């Protein structure tokens with residue numbers, strides 16, 4: 001498959017490119033060349049800013065995977081430019097699109113957050129994160145119809161990505177895991193590699209690409225199990241290193257994604273690989289705020 005990845009050199013996008021190369025896809029990357037320069041030397045890099053995607057005026061692709069779409073104006077520009085030259089347009093969205101943050105078991109078709117009247121479509125603020133993703137999804141649906149797909153994830157764990165506050169580092173170095181959430185707090189996460197494999201699938205419409213909902217205590221027990229003699233979790237740390245979402249956003253229905261082929265590895269596999277990655281000398285990035 002001929003694949004164009006918008007972004008592709010940071011956290012999640014890196015996994016998509018790695019998975020695409022493993023599957024022998026022909027990959028082209030479009031980014032500014034600022035993040036992790038020199039990564040993927042065998043791949044064609046097109047340098048440009050999303051604010052001016054004219055470097056993509058020529059060419060056609062079976063699929064675009066948009067890993068860097070936040071600003072509505074920028075996503076509109078690439079949608080218009082690529083409309084007749086790509087098969088599927090897969091947009092990396094977020095569970096922040098949901099307006100109802102309390103009800104458990106929501107599927108992809110519940111109410112979405114509105115676009116604030118008068119908000120700028122070319123400036124990013126955290127308040128506009130969810131509304132921007134909704135706005136981008138709807139303009140892509142209008143442009144590409146059933147050729148557009150929206151992958152909504154929340155918490156993503158895996159090499160290059162943050163994990164649960166200090167868990168990976170604590171397990172790698174024999175210190176205490178901290179968790180400022182209550183042990184019964186529901187949580188859903190997806191391993192970055194499972195997400196990447198899913199992003200390469202034939203998709204249409206929205207998907208909740210999240211893992212099975214569990215409690216923090218269950219996930220913590222599974223993570224501790226990969227390191228013999230791991231210390232007990234400190235449930236009342238002085239600093240909250242990880243910001244959890246509201247309960248409803250961690251009890252989403254992932255049935256549509258599972259039906260479309262989402263495969264989820266176990267907590268123990270995610271934890272073991274993450275701890276090994278840190279022991280190899282890598283430092284996890286800070287969690288997003």
Ligand SMILES: NC(=O)c1ccc[n+]([C@@H]2O[C@H](COP(=O)([O-])OP(=O)(O)OC[C@H]3O[C@@H](n4cnc5c(N)ncnc54)[C@H](OP(=O)(O)O)[C@@H]3O)[C@@H](O)[C@H]2O)c1
Pocket residue numbers: 006007008009010011012013014030031032033034035036048049050051066067068069070092093094095152153154155156288
């Ligand atoms: N837990 C999570 O991390 C999470 C959860 C849900 C959804 N998401 C979504 O997942 C996507 C990927 O997130 P990420 O953290 O991996 O990466 P990101 O920070 O969103 O994007 C980084 C990539 O995009 C490129 N890029 C950034 N600004 C650009 C611009 N103005 N023009 C062209 N290229 C640009 C960067 O390369 P250059 O700097 O070289 O340009 C890099 O390759 C995002 O859309 C995010 O909203 C993330």
